[in-house]
Amino acid sequence: MKKTETSTGMKVLLNVLLIIYAVFALFPLVWMVLLSFKSDAQMYNTMFVFSPTLDNYRQVLFKTDYPRYMRDSLIVSGLAVVVSVVVGVPAAYALARYNFKKKEDIAFQILSFKFAPEILVVLPLFIIFQKLHLYDTYLGLIWVYQLISMPLLIWVVRGYFEDISVEIEHAAQVDGYSWWQIFFKNLVPLIRPGLVSAALLAFIFAWNEFTFPLLLAGSKVQPITVAITKFLGTDTAHYGQLAVAAVISALPAIIFALVIQKHLVRGLSFGAVKG
Amino acid sequence: MKKKIIGIVLVGVMAASLAACGGGSKETQAPAAETEAAGSEAAAETEAAGGDAAEATGDFNWKAYEGTTLHILFNEHTYSKAVIEKIPDFEALTGMTVEYSSTPESNYFDKVNTSLSSRSGDSDVFMTGAYQVWEYAPAGYMEDLQPYIDDPTKTAADYNFDDFIPAAIDSLRWDMVPGHPVGEGSLWAIPMGWELNTVAYNKRIFEEKQVEPPKTTDELMAVATSLNEFDGSGTYGIAVRGSREWATIHPGYMSLFATWGGQDFAIEDGKLVCKLDSPEAIAMTDYWVNLIKQAGPPQWSTYTWYQASADLGAGKAAMLFDATSAAYFQNVEGGSAESGNIAWTGIPLPEGKDTMKSNVWVWSLAMNAFSQNKDAAWYFIQYFTSPEFMQWSGTEGSCADTPRQSVMDSDEYKAIAGSADNYLETFAQLAPNASIFFTPQPYFFECTTTWAETLQDLVTSDKYSSTEEAMKQLKANLDKVVQDIEVE
Numbered sequence: 001m002k003k004t005e006t007s008t009g010m011k012v013l014l015n016v017l018l019i020i021y022a023v024f025a026l027f028p029l030v031w032m033v034l035l036s037f038k039s040d041a042q043m044y045n046t047m048f049v050f051s052p053t054l055d056n057y058r059q060v061l062f063k064t065d066y067p068r069y070m071r072d073s074l075i076v077s078g079l080a081v082v083v084s085v086v087v088g089v090p091a092a093y094a095l096a097r098y099n100f101k102k103k104e105d106i107a108f109q110i111l112s113f114k115f116a117p118e119i120l121v122v123l124p125l126f127i128i129f130q131k132l133h134l135y136d137t138y139l140g141l142i143w144v145y146q147l148i149s150m151p152l153l154i155w156v157v158r159g160y161f162e163d164i165s166v167e168i169e170h171a172a173q174v175d176g177y178s179w180w181q182i183f184f185k186n187l188v189p190l191i192r193p194g195l196v197s198a199a200l201l202a203f204i205f206a207w208n209e210f211t212f213p214l215l216l217a218g219s220k221v222q223p224i225t226v227a228i229t230k231f232l233g234t235d236t237a238h239y240g241q242l243a244v245a246a247v248i249s250a251l252p253a254i255i256f257a258l259v260i261q262k263h264l265v266r267g268l269s270f271g272a273v274k275g
Numbered sequence: 276m277k278k279k280i281i282g283i284v285l286v287g288v289m290a291a292s293l294a295a296c297g298g299g300s301k302e303t304q305a306p307a308a309e310t311e312a313a314g315s316e317a318a319a320e321t322e323a324a325g326g327d328a329a330e331a332t333g334d335f336n337w338k339a340y341e342g343t344t345l346h347i348l349f350n351e352h353t354y355s356k357a358v359i360e361k362i363p364d365f366e367a368l369t370g371m372t373v374e375y376s377s378t379p380e381s382n383y384f385d386k387v388n389t390s391l392s393s394r395s396g397d398s399d400v401f402m403t404g405a406y407q408v409w410e411y412a413p414a415g416y417m418e419d420l421q422p423y424i425d426d427p428t429k430t431a432a433d434y435n436f437d438d439f440i441p442a443a444i445d446s447l448r449w450d451m452v453p454g455h456p457v458g459e460g461s462l463w464a465i466p467m468g469w470e471l472n473t474v475a476y477n478k479r480i481f482e483e484k485q486v487e488p489p490k491t492t493d494e495l496m497a498v499a500t501s502l503n504e505f506d507g508s509g510t511y512g513i514a515v516r517g518s519r520e521w522a523t524i525h526p527g528y529m530s531l532f533a534t535w536g537g538q539d540f541a542i543e544d545g546k547l548v549c550k551l552d553s554p555e556a557i558a559m560t561d562y563w564v565n566l567i568k569q570a571g572p573p574q575w576s577t578y579t580w581y582q583a584s585a586d587l588g589a590g591k592a593a594m595l596f597d598a599t600s601a602a603y604f605q606n607v608e609g610g611s612a613e614s615g616n617i618a619w620t621g622i623p624l625p626e627g628k629d630t631m632k633s634n635v636w637v638w639s640l641a642m643n644a645f646s647q648n649k650d651a652a653w654y655f656i657q658y659f660t661s662p663e664f665m666q667w668s669g670t671e672g673s674c675a676d677t678p679r680q681s682v683m684d685s686d687e688y689k690a691i692a693g694s695a696d697n698y699l700e701t702f703a704q705l706a707p708n709a710s711i712f713f714t715p716q717p718y719f720f721e722c723t724t725t726w727a728e729t730l731q732d733l734v735t736s737d738k739y740s741s742t743e744e745a746m747k748q749l750k751a752n753l754d755k756v757v758q759d760i761e762v763e
Contacts, residue, residue, distance in 0.1 A: 041612045043589065123389060130395040215389045218376035219346075229379040230351055 080145035096161035149202035341370030357672030475602030499570035512570030521723035527596030
């Protein structure tokens with residue numbers, strides 16, 4: 001009896017702590033949303049009580065090129081992830097299943113693309129992009145974004161492939177499936193949680209990318225991360241408009257995450273093969 | 276066997292996906308190549324046409340480079356906003372096409388650095404300040420513009436170069452010898468606007484609190500301190516920049532530093548020697564650190580001109596020691612909560628000094644030395660620094676700090692800028708002695724960033740026991756930075 005009491009007390013305490021943490025973690029986002037409804041005049045002299053206005057939204061959505069920047073971001077980040085998935089999944093499979101010379105070196109090399117500082121490679125890339133006419137194009141950015149999205153995807157998905165016993169493939173072969181059928185009907189569903197979460201992370205990283213689009217694009221293609229700084233105006237800092245731009249730019253990743261949430265189940269293949 | 280087959284298939288898949296990428300790149304390359312071909316054809320045609328025209332008449336012809344596409348890098352600013360608004364007029368007049376990007380100041384020079392140092396000539400014209408010239412010109416990135424101005428076939432007869440205010444033009448001239456002051460040598464850029472640094476204040480608050488605008492540094496300290504929390508918590512006496520970069524040193528700090536009699540470097544035995552440990556430099560820095568501690572913005576160490584001037588406009592700060600234009604934008608109708616309440620006054624004088632030495636900042640247009648369309652690029656610079664354009668930008672385009680005397684003298688300009696309280700008077704008071712008070716040298720940014728770091732350490736930490744100790748350390752550091760510079 002006593003034990004239950006303490007554990008209930010513990011639960012309450014834990015929940016209170018979690019709520020405090022949630023408030024702490026979410027407050028900046030809430031504050032950002034609040035700012036987006038404040039006029040410039042109310043920006044500094046009000047906290048939570050103010051007369052909300054949609055002016056900032058009107059200004060950003062209808063009087064600037066904001067929708068264009070969002071479109072650019074969606075095209076570049078979305079297609080970058082698609083390319084990463086199409087190229088990265090077979091690569092991850094190869095790295096998981098086959099033994100070939102310098103396999104680990106190659107795997108590490110791929111990972112190292114992710115942790116090399118971007119500013120280190122941007123000047124040679126700039127010159128190459130000028131020569132190939134990739135500067136300021138969608139394709140150029142999608143290509144260079146592979147440095148960000150691909151290594152992550154390959155490493156996560158590789159781990160999932162390694163988790164799947166090779167016996168599952170063998171069993172399917174015995175049942176008369178071709179390799180392609182095994183890959184798409186058997187393996188892809190099994191790696192789906194990993195693939196989906198890696199793709200989501202890759203999308204967020206690509207969406208947040210700043211250095212590459214700043215230096216390798218700029219006039220014809222302008223992702224939101226670069227364009228958003230424009231709201232730190234020429235004449236003054238329009239914090240309200242900045243907040244609107246930030247709020248809206250956070251939406252695609254949130255929507256994407258909610259949509260794919262149901263795929264984020266782990267352990268589908270656990271126990272499929274028992275020794 | 277099976278494994279081998281799978282392996283081969285896999286290689287096939289990867290090859291196919293790679294090929295798909297490659298194919299994509301080819302597809303987009305093709306139109307790019309086409310446009311380039313088309314562009315060069317057009318350029319060839321117009322060259323012929325322009326050449327003919329020039330040969331036939333020997334005159335200046337705005338249409339000489341019809342069909343050329345120019346690439347421009349803008350910093351996000353009122354000056355560039357005015358230019359961008361009139362680009363369609365320029366395109367109609369010249370038949371050229373203008374492509375541009377506009378980047379906020381904090382990242383703008385990253386973009387310029389990349390573009391210039393790639394030597395690819397991808398940008399033809401870029402915006403720059405005077406300090407950047409000291410780095411870009413010796414590196415060979417910039418084109419000397421004087422020959423273009425002197426050539427009557429390249430410059431319209433009504434350009435009236437002599438109309439530019441000498442101090443603005445001089446700050447963009449430099450002979451590329453480190454340590455030599457600006458004002459001699461090649462002309463590296465043409466000003467779009469020039470800004471002087473001085474004190475602006477909120478006269479509504481000053482009236483309410485019954486204080487007078489400060490004339491001396493002692494008064495400034497007293498007034499700023501007395502106005503702390505003038506309207507509750509979060510409001511404070513004086514806004515100045517504090518971020519860890521060169522931009523913190525050059526406005527208010529450098530102006531008062533020069534007025535106080537400080538000097539950054541001197542030439543001794545063919546070497547640059549840092550003078551930041553002089554009694555004047557130490558006294559002034561000590562004063563400045565105290566001013567920030569007593570009455571500066573609470574988040575001073577993150578402040579750039581955007582935040583500092585926004586605070587004045589929002590009624591959070593009672594004063595701003597920064598560019599004339601920074602306060603001006605807050606004062607235009609609808610520009611901020613305190614628009615109409617801002618007034619200007621000169622630089623407060625330290626004891627025993629009678630000359631206000633306002634440090635100059637000049638946004639200007641420069642040409643990439645690797646540009647493939649130099650003459651066309653000059654047309655762009657010329658058009659957007661012409662008397663006609665500057666008359667428009669100085670009045671309707673809200674670029675208050677015009678570098679052209681004729682615009683300053685025009686009734687229209689006087690009516691607009693003159694409506695700001697004591698603005699033109701302060702400008703006239705500062706202009707005769709305004710200049711760039713830094714010693715030109717290619718390590719300018721490294722030196723001023725280290726300088727700003729020391730300021731931050733003094734304000735926010737106990738790293739140094741005294742300002743004197745900090746400045747001596749700073750001097751030693753900066754001497755090392757510039758030690759390889761030889762002054763002829």
